[in-house]
Amino acid sequence: MTTPHCRQLTCEVISIGDEMTTGARLDTNAQWLSQRVGELGVTVKFHSTVGDTLADNVDVFRIAAARADIVVATGGLGPTRDDLTREALAAVVDRPLEMRESAMKHIESMFARRQRPMPERNSVQAMFPVGSDEVFNPQGTAPGIDLAVDRTGKPASRIFALPGVPAEMKRMFDETVAPRIAAMSGGGSRIRHAVMKFFGTGESDMEQRLGEMISRDREPRVGITVSGATISLRITATADTDETCDAMIAQTRQEILRLVPEFYFGDGESFEQQHAIEARLRARDESLAVIELGRAAVLGDWFASLGDSPAYRGGLSLATRNDLVQMFAASDFSDAVDQVRTKFGSSWVLLVDAYPALDVASDTPLPAADVKILAIGPDGKKQPFELTIGGHPDILHARIGKSAMAWLRELLN
Amino acid sequence: MTTPHCRQLTCEVISIGDEMTTGARLDTNAQWLSQRVGELGVTVKFHSTVGDTLADNVDVFRIAAARADIVVATGGLGPTRDDLTREALAAVVDRPLEMRESAMKHIESMFARRQRPMPERNSVQAMFPVGSDEVFNPQGTAPGIDLAVDRTGKPASRIFALPGVPAEMKRMFDETVAPRIAAMSGGGSRIRHAVMKFFGTGESDMEQRLGEMISRDREPRVGITVSGATISLRITATADTDETCDAMIAQTRQEILRLVPEFYFGDGESFEQQHAIEARLRARDESLAVIELGRAAVLGDWFASLGDSPAYRGGLSLATRNDLVQMFAASDFSDAVDQVRTKFGSSWVLLVDAYPALDVASDTPLPAADVKILAIGPDGKKQPFELTIGGHPDILHARIGKSAMAWLRELLN
Incomplete structure (x- = not known):
């Protein structure tokens, strides 16, 4: 099952399920796997998606094993009649399915742990094509399958079949499949x-x-x-x-x-600018409130999600400067911003003035427009930053919020 | 090129580009097309994704045309050397590419409209496999290709190749490809x-x-x-x-x-509960402010995005009830909520107490927890609603915000 060190290995990623071919669900597994497999120095050449039909699954696996050295598939390993990956793989290598004791014990223990009786149909999840290996699933009842498919004139193709549930699939790939692929490429385990x-x-x-x-x-x-x-x-x-x-x-x-x-x-994968700002503020024993004017309030949600932190005090969102002045019965805009800082009890205020309106139904990029960012520091000084920004409506509001955070980071350095 | 009315047509969706096979970009075109094609009564059986390699593209188109009656492909129609769809299709039917005058005129007019000289390389976008039809692209320089591939023993397979840019692709599908597919199925145009x-x-x-x-x-x-x-x-x-x-x-x-x-x-595709609430409020000549406590502030962003509307006054997000009381120097929580209504000048206040913290790096569903929703109406009456909710961290905050809106809709009916 090993391949020579120097050969550039290729991979095909397969996603299985009617919910993908009908468009009911967006497939994100294929993208995640392509990134991970690519990081191991293996070139992903194809993705294939197929519904819950046995003959189509057999075809897709045959084509993939013929043209790729490594095949990583997700889906079709559940306990229902729709789940055909085990049968399809057995057909591809023309070998029967056999009961695997270790997998059966694991499935039983998963139900025992949840204090539920194991339905009879789940025993099908312990069936493996003769000659295949198990991919341990620490979180669920569906073990993965590791199967070599012989090819004439070149090394065997290696199929890894994993469940479609992203949390289970990702952990099984990282813990078991990635080291096996790394060993195939000869780059260390x-x-x-x-x-x-x-x-x-x-x-x-x-x-x-x-x-x-x-x-x-x-x-x-x-x-x-x-x-x-x-x-x-x-x-x-x-x-x-x-x-x-x-x-x-x-x-x-x-x-x-x-x-x-x-x-x-x-x-870190999930580290964002709000985390960097929170860390800087904590180090300085300072805190922040945000004011968002216009047609979005993205910073409020991002900062709120930071978790219990003394560094974030809260957020306010209003349509216009005038609304802000009225709300605090302030003498002018500048006075209103100062009042927000007092009311929230924060050292800093970050203000976005203003998010443009988007036509949510449109895919057309918006023309560049001016957005004013204002940061008010512990000394009460107002530091303005002007942004000229346009672009795709899907990410324009996020880009404006992130640009405001980049400005605040600069002031906090 | 027509097929008998009664036959169930099948389709394969192809996505072309290294940015997809490497995982750098998430493919959303295939999902969108699968939904649209399915709506026309055609069964999508496969998706295939392939990088920018000619031989691989030819293989993928050959396999697709052999097993599906209709093939809809996106990508590879740009003017650069990476764009290989034209060549691949010519190879599949073993016919040369020819210059199409109508397409050339359209490309020239697109550049003239933008007042830019047409780079020489863009003329390649007017090349079509002999015997293929044009799919008009009103928004860009890349016309689509409509090509019948003869098959022995069954009707020709029909390939529609469209650009990968979603806005262009979607409009071309709706305006030109969908009616042609509908005509193939015999269900009216x-x-x-x-x-x-x-x-x-x-x-x-x-x-x-x-x-x-x-x-x-x-x-x-x-x-x-x-x-x-x-x-x-x-x-x-x-x-x-x-x-x-x-x-x-x-x-x-x-x-x-x-x-x-x-x-x-x-x-409507982009009609959400906030639009329904906004319409109800306008009809009643009333308005709303939102208070969000805890680790999210999704309602603030959703309502802000409504566009200039007298029905939405603004949003406030804070960590805890106590922060709210302190901010307004209120006597208690109830008094603080009343003050918010006064300050924002709104008839209604909708309050979420509180969004739970999420582990952003985790894919594991959260256990059910209690969340209190409070709606305060024009009469000042506080109407509570209790929610017990858990689930996947990706959508839990959104579900809580949407549940709060559902409660408010009930009160507005």
Whole structure:
């Protein structure tokens, strides 16, 4: 089942379920798996999605095993009659299904733990094609299947079939499938990741400045993804020990920080600018309130979600400056902002004036417009920042909120 | 190119681009197209995604044309060397590409309209496989391609290749591709849609109560989709005239309202509960402010986005009841809420107490917890509603906000 070290391995990702082919559900598993598999130095060449029909599943698995060295499939491993992945795999290698004792014990123990009797139909989840291996599922009753499919003239293709539930699938991939793929590529069986986050520039500018850093054959690999104008760089190192991986990652981090120091704000997949701001405020023993004018209030939701923190006091959203002045019976706009700082008892106020209205039904980018950002610090000084911004309605409000946070971060440094 | 009326047509959706196979971008086109194609009574059996490699594209199109009656592809129609769909299609039918004058004129006019010179390379976008038809693109320079691929023993497979830009792709599908598919199925060339929105029950309960209404072979078809616990029913009628379509839709709407009257809140793809509330408030000449306590502030953003409306006054978000009392130097919680109503000058206040904290990095459902909703009306009466709610962290805050809106809608009826 091993392949020579030097060969560039290819992969196909398969998603199984009528809910995807009918469009009832958006498939996010294929994207996640493509990123993870790519980080291991394996080229994902195809995705395929197929409904809950046995003949179609057999076809899709046959085509995939013929054209890809590694196949990672999700879905079709549940206990119902719709779940056909076990049968399809058995048909692909023309071998029967057999009961796997270890899997049966695990399924029984999952029901025992939940203090529920095991329905008879769940025993089908312990059936495996003869000659396949188990992929342990610590969170659910559906074990995964690891099956080699012989091919004439080239090494066997390796199929990993995982459940479609994202939480189960992700953990099984990281814990079991990724090390097995890394072993196939010969790059060492330990895999370590680090994620660095950036805001303030576009993807193509970032790619240009990083140059060779994001080349596919570099070690460790650096992957770039963008979500709502926030850029994530994910560093993946494979080696024989965690220590070697970590040393490789540390050096790559240094190089990245040398190339693009100014847009970096922190580390970790779910680390956002509000977390960076919260940490800075805590370190300074200060706090923040936000005022959002216009047709959105994204900062209020993001900061509220920080969890119990003395650094965030609350948020206020209103349509216009005039509404703000009226609400506090203030003498003018400046007085109203000062009053907000007093009422919320915060050292800082961050104000967005104003989010533009979006036509929610439209996919058309909005023309650039001026947005005023105002940060009021502990000394009461009002520091303005003007933004000219347009773009796709899906992310325009988020980009404005994030630009406001970038301005506040600059003042907090 | 026509197929007999009675045959159940099948479809494959193809997405083209390295940005999808590497996982850099999430493919949402395939889901959108699957819904639209399904509404026309055609069964989508497969999705395939392929990178920017000619041989792989040719393979994917060959497999698709062999196993599906209709193929809808997106991507690969730009002017750069990465854009290979034209070449791939020519290879599939083994015919050369030829310059199409009408397409060339359109591309030139698009550049003339933007007052920019046309780069030489854009002329490649006017190249079509011999024997193919154009799919007009009113918004961009990339025309689509409509190509029949002959098959032995069955009718030709029909490939529609569209650009990957969602706004262009969607309009071209609705305006040109959908009528051509409807003509293939023999159901009449006019297509009309209606979308009804529901909140307050789960997808499976909805399916059970709708029964035969959502059967695939019913006319007009009713499709069900769920987004953040809001259920959309999309009715699609095809007939020879718009009037016949509309009459069919009207009757189906009546039947649906008879089966599930209590969760319905309005019509239209982007119509949400906040729009229903805004309309009710305007009709009553009343207005609303929201208070959100805890670890989210989703209502503030949703209501702010309504656009200039006298019916929404603003939102306030704070961590705890105690913060609210302190902010207004109130005697107690009840007094603080009254003061908010006065300060915002609103007839109603809707309060959520409180959104639970989420572990953002986790995919694990949260256990059910109590959340208190409070609505204060024009008469100052405080009307409480208690919710016990848990579930997936991705949508839990949204579900709580939507449940609060459902409570307010009830009081406004």
